[in-house]
Amino acid sequence: MAKDIEDGRHSVQEKTIITEVPGDKEHVELAATTVEIPDYTPAEVRRILWKLDLRLLPMLAFFYLLAFLDRGNIGNAKVAGMQTSLGLTGSQYNVALTVFFIPYSLLEVPCNVVAKILKPHIWLSIMMFFWGICMTLMGVVHGYGGLIAARWFLGVCEAGFFPAAAFLLTLFYCRYEVLRRLAVFYSCASLSGAFSGLLAFGLEKMDGVGGLAGWRWIFIIEGFLPIITSVFAFFIVPDSPETCKGLTQEERNFVVHRLQMETGSGMGQVTNNDKMTFGMVLAALKEWRTWAAVVMFWGCATAVYAFTFTIPVVILELGYTAANAQLMTIPVYVVAMLFVIFWAYVSDHFKVRSTFIVIGFMFAVCGLIALLCIPHPKMPGVTYFFLFPTAMGIYCPQQLIVSWTANNSAPSSKRAIAMALLLSIGNLSGVLGSNIFIQNEAPRYWAGYGTCLGLVVAAQIMALVLRRSYAKINAERDLMSEEEIRAKYTDLELIQMGDRSPFFRYTL
Incomplete structure (x- = not known):
């Protein structure tokens, strides 16, 4: 009381x-x-959240921009002459894309175990420093083998970043506040595409400087950025609300308390202070709904990776010069970024995830069907136009899915594993996305657009299945009274049950 x-x-x-x-x-x-x-007023609560926003969002958004920039800039390097310079033939470029995702996907779960044990400012700094080293070395490779090795170790070093950063946000914000923050953070994946095209356009002009080709400078310069940033990250990344600089002790207590009251029913508590245990790892791994969410994640992640690697080439094949193809990717990514943020705000406002996942994917369905039907390359303007709804529809559901998984996983150790598992298995789709746009199918890319369309439709169906499952459990728990629940369980038992607690209500 x-x-x-x-x-x-x-x-x-x-x-x-x-x-x-x-x-x-x-x-x-x-x-x-x-x-x-x-007893803070609503205006004071907004002020506290704004302080957290300024402390977390610009920093994490910039970090993620660097991460996505470094994994996707190989597409810009290809347009700038990398393939010819390294003598890549056949499917070698696609293999170079693929090897990144093998360690990147397989290491995300163990990385989030480490993230829960280590302090975030240490873990995030280590990862940024070493992926910057890998990216810089990619600029000095002289053959196919060196490129493969650099891409592999880039995947190793980036593996834990996104799940750790996304998990960190869930430690500061309530369930209907975190999505819009994740969207701002994640939208930098879209912005990185625009920034990558602009930066590549400028770095290509360095061709011959230091005796190096322009595509090498894309890797070298973009590798130095995370190395430098990692030093600052060590000192500025907050580890938890309890130790967040910039808040008073009363404000820290307030943030912790409101998060612990986030059960969805107004009764009971959850905690972010639980330890990582083997039992909690097993609980997350055995949760079938997380595996079902992976199907949804595959729908957008496959298309996102395929789109990122292929869009400069698609535009190039419409008859534009390499330089103009780089620049013309920018509006597509900017529009996608703005839509991701808008869609997240709408979902948070209505406190619903599944509906906006299904509707969001419809933009991708319309865009992909159009790209399959257009007689390439006869209608370049129409093709370019439909890149916009395609980008909007494949980018906007991704953070809805991540947020939905986070909203419905408690306590924090189970949430850390569930989010990492979703991203780990989900990001294996990068292997598929790297290989479905086949060069000998250019410019129609039947396999590429068709595979993306099939996965998007499957994701929509799975969203409806999960909503039905969560709604059924919520209805069953609504029938139980508080007196009945407290007579059966102690307060500590209810907290340790996490999302299995009868007080917990799943987000739909």
Whole structure:
């Protein structure tokens, strides 16, 4: 129970928050601690969230822009002459795209285990430094083997970044606040495409500088950026609300308390202070709904990776010069970025995920069908136009899916594994996305556009299946009274149950 105290400025309440106490490695020990929290007005709550936004979003968005820039700039390098310079033949370019995703996907779950154990400022800094090294070295390779090795180790070093950064946001924001922040953060994947085209356009002009081809400078310059940034990241990345600089102690307590009350029913509590245990890892791995979400993630991720690697080439094949093809990718990515943010705000406003996943994918369905039907390359303007709804429809559902998984996974250790599992298996779609746009099918790309269309439709069907499952469980829990639940379980048992608690309600 909360106890009101008057401090001269606010009505201060004594509230209970759950904190971790020392225990052995196999058991979670939590304790209830009473803290004083002012009764903040809605305007003051928005001010606190704004302080968190300024502390987290520009930083993480810039980091992710660098990550996506470095994994996708190989498409720009190809247009700039890399394939000819390295003597790549047949499917060698596609293999170079593919090898990145093998370690990138397989290492995401263990990386998020490390992220939960290590402090985020240490883990994120380490990853950025080493993927910058790999990217820089890619600019000095002299053959197919060197390119393959550099792409492999780039995948190793980038593997844990996105799941760790996305998980970090869930430690600061409530379930209907986190998506719009994830969207701003993730939209930098779209923005990186635009920035990559612009940067590649400029770096190509360095052709011959230092005796190096222009495509090499794309890798070298874009590799130095994360190396430099990693030094700053070590000092500025916050580890948790409890230790976040820029907030008062009362504000920190308030952020922690409101997150712990996020059960969806107004009763019970969840916690972000649980330890990572083997049992919680198993609980996440055995959750079939997370595996079902992977199907949805494949629908957008396959298309996103295929689109990123192929769009400069598609535009080039419409009859434009290489330089203009680089520049013409920019409007497509900018529009996609703005739509991702808008769609996230709408979903948060209506507090629904599945509906907006299905509708979002419809933009991609319309765009992909059109690209399959257009008689390439006879109608370049029409082809270019339909790249826009395609980009909007494949980018906007991705963070809805990540957010939906995060909203419905508790406590935080299970959420960390569930998010990493979704991204790990989901990002294996990069292997598929790297190989479905086959050069000898240019400019129609039947396999590429057709595969993306099939996966998008499958994702829509799975979204409806998951919604039905979650709604059924919510309805069953609504029939249970609070007295009945508390008679059966202790408070600590309910907290440790996470999303299995009868108090927990799933987001639809």
